[in-house]
Amino acid sequence: MENSVCHYDWCYVSGRVNVLECNLLGVNFFEKLLSSDDFKDMLMNLSGTPLKAYFPHVKHLYEFETLLDDYYYSRLYEIRLLSPDSAVCDFFLIKNDFLNLKKFIKSKAFGTGIDNFYRGIINKNTWDDLWHGKETSLPEMFKELVSCIRKVIMSHSQNRIPPYPAMQKGVINDSPFEKGGQGGFVVPSQKWMKERVQSITSPVSPPLQGGDEGGGKKESLSFIIDLIFDGAYLRYIEGIYNKIDTRIIKRYLKTYQLVKGLEVIRRAMALRLDMNLLNQYFLEGLNQDHLFRKLAKNIAWSPEGTLREILVEAHCNAPLQGLLSNVSGKISFRYEVVSDDYLLDMLRSVKCIPFGPERVFGYLCGLTTEVFNLKLVLGGKVHRIENSLLKERLRKTYV
Amino acid sequence: MIELLKFYFIQTGFGWVIIGAITVVTLSCLGSAKGILIASSQAAGVLSEKPELFGKMLVLMALPGTQGFYGFICAIMIALRTGLIGGKINVSTSVGVSIFLVAVCMGIVEYLTAVTQGRAATSAINLTGKQPEEGGRAILIPALVETYAVIALLISILLITWLTKEGGLSFTSTTLDLPSF
Numbered sequence: 001m002e003n004s005v006c007h008y009d010w011c012y013v014s015g016r017v018n019v020l021e022c023n024l025l026g027v028n029f030f031e032k033l034l035s036s037d038d039f040k041d042m043l044m045n046l047s048g049t050p051l052k053a054y055f056p057h058v059k060h061l062y063e064f065e066t067l068l069d070d071y072y073y074s075r076l077y078e079i080r081l082l083s084p085d086s087a088v089c090d091f092f093l094i095k096n097d098f099l100n101l102k103k104f105i106k107s108k109a110f111g112t113g114i115d116n117f118y119r120g121i122i123n124k125n126t127w128d129d130l131w132h133g134k135e136t137s138l139p140e141m142f143k144e145l146v147s148c149i150r151k152v153i154m155s156h157s158q159n160r161i162p163p164y165p166a167m168q169k170g171v172i173n174d175s176p177f178e179k180g181g182q183g184g185f186v187v188p189s190q191k192w193m194k195e196r197v198q199s200i201t202s203p204v205s206p207p208l209q210g211g212d213e214g215g216g217k218k219e220s221l222s223f224i225i226d227l228i229f230d231g232a233y234l235r236y237i238e239g240i241y242n243k244i245d246t247r248i249i250k251r252y253l254k255t256y257q258l259v260k261g262l263e264v265i266r267r268a269m270a271l272r273l274d275m276n277l278l279n280q281y282f283l284e285g286l287n288q289d290h291l292f293r294k295l296a297k298n299i300a301w302s303p304e305g306t307l308r309e310i311l312v313e314a315h316c317n318a319p320l321q322g323l324l325s326n327v328s329g330k331i332s333f334r335y336e337v338v339s340d341d342y343l344l345d346m347l348r349s350v351k352c353i354p355f356g357p358e359r360v361f362g363y364l365c366g367l368t369t370e371v372f373n374l375k376l377v378l379g380g381k382v383h384r385i386e387n388s389l390l391k392e393r394l395r396k397t398y399v
Numbered sequence: 400m401i402e403l404l405k406f407y408f409i410q411t412g413f414g415w416v417i418i419g420a421i422t423v424v425t426l427s428c429l430g431s432a433k434g435i436l437i438a439s440s441q442a443a444g445v446l447s448e449k450p451e452l453f454g455k456m457l458v459l460m461a462l463p464g465t466q467g468f469y470g471f472i473c474a475i476m477i478a479l480r481t482g483l484i485g486g487k488i489n490v491s492t493s494v495g496v497s498i499f500l501v502a503v504c505m506g507i508v509e510y511l512t513a514v515t516q517g518r519a520a521t522s523a524i525n526l527t528g529k530q531p532e533e534g535g536r537a538i539l540i541p542a543l544v545e546t547y548a549v550i551a552l553l554i555s556i557l558l559i560t561w562l563t564k565e566g567g568l569s570f571t572s573t574t575l576d577l578p579s580f
Contacts, residue, residue, distance in 0.1 A: 008437050011521060015444020018525045354521040355441055 412495015
């Protein structure tokens with residue numbers, strides 16, 4: 001948080017957020033929505049909420065994702081505009097920019113088209129300037145990231161995968177994972193990762209493009225780019241952590257980074273992924289004494305059943321100990337649910353703070369969770385998923 | 400210049416009294432302005448979503464403004480009791496310094512209570528924004544802070560009265576004309 005921004009400057013947006021919190025949907029609403037199988041019932045339920053304005057003449061629910069995105073991003077941009085310091089809102093938006101950058105880079109590397117960009121804060125045309133080395137107003141971290149990936153792509157095209165050029169320690173670097181969990185945060189699926197692992201571990205690297213062999217190489221490069229972005233995004237979170245002064249938000253970001261990093265390591269462990277890949281592309285740039293390094297270094301690949309014990313042991317002093325202890329048996333999707341719930345629980349106390357960035361941050365997390373839950377339930381209903389499966393994946397609500 | 404300073408700050412307490420009066424008004428008004436800024440910004444945020452609550456918000460927004468008036472009352476009291484308005488000096492140096500200290504303490508209390516009241520008002524505004532029917536009770540939250548601003552005012556008035564009454568602390572009954580500049 002910039003020093004020029006006074007705590008009192010948050011009063012206006014906090015007052016607005018205070019009222020908007022009343023519009024957030026509670027757990028009862030989602031249970032009601034789950035119990036209704038009829039399309040008309042669901043629309044009637046939605047019409048009794050602030051979402052009514054976004055579902056005006058909807059004939060079916062297939063377009064729900066677009067409508068919910070309209071709702072979510074209009075709120076987010078509005079609050080960002082009113083906030084004295086946009087850093088709080090940027091946390092929720094900039095991950096989309098990194099996803100967009102990743103899409104853009106992959107499109108350049110593989111010559112594929114881009115279906116659509118997510119809504120972020122950086123103009124899409126800027127990526128092209130950045131890629132061509134033109135002067136842009138983007139932070140240095142983006143330039144470094146693009147430069148590093150260019151080197152990897154070039155080296156990859158020459159049939160050798162170089163170590164990921166280490167970024168300067170302490171420099172803020174960015175990059176998101178993928179969309180999916182709370183806040184649009186996504187980690188690659190196990191199946192997806194398996195496919196890429198197989199392609200990477202292939203002894204002969206085929207040419208970058210063209211023919212059947214090109215597909216394997218393309219996939220391995222794509223996977224490496226993902227790993228680089230994953231690691232960079234976690235370092236970016238560390239950068240935000242250092243910039244923000246608010247204690248609760250700092251604690252949240254620290255845990256968020258931990259949770260998401262563990263998610264990547266957990267999946268890698270489950271897939272018996274080659275540790276060198278993680279070291280080269282994911283862990284590179286992190287401090288030598290970073291927890292992720294400790295985890296990756298000391299832990300031999302273990303059956304997923306014992307992962308919980310390993311993580312709990314490694315986090316004996318970390319706030320996640322309690323979280324991990326609650327995950328019984330094999331860590332599966334429950335880890336994502338429990339960790340998202342845990343993160344949101346961390347912010348519940350900010351509702352008692354009358355004004356400040358933490359109040360706004362808490363609301364935005366609540367809004368993000370709400371939209372995630374809505375997408376889950378509506379998407380599940382559209383695709384006729386069992387209620388029990390949807391229910392156990394529902395995240396706790398903020399209100 | 401030195402002669403003038405000697406007259407105002409050493410021979411008499413007139414200079415101390417003037418600085419005291421200015422200090423108490425300045426601190427109180429600054430505190431009130433800041434308190435109102437906090438409360439009204441928060442209220443504006445609530446009103447942007449629920450404009451119908453303006454009536455209830457108005458009281459909460461105005462509450463931190465009372466400290467400014469208390470400071471003003473204190474300054475008037477000082478001016479009246481020490482001959483500042485009449486142009487006749489009837490305070491000794493010791494009384495002048497005492498009144499200055501009273502005014503500074505009063506100013507600090509008013510400043511802090513005004514800012515604190517502004518913060519308390521934001522909680523009340525949030526409560527009213529979420530539950531408009533609780534607006535009446537919500538006023539009590541910042542009103543409790545007001546108690547201490549009132550106590551500071553009362554004590555200041557009593558002390559100024561006691562210090563400037565005949566037979567009080569080093570009170571001089573002889574009045575002096577102001578020196579010409």
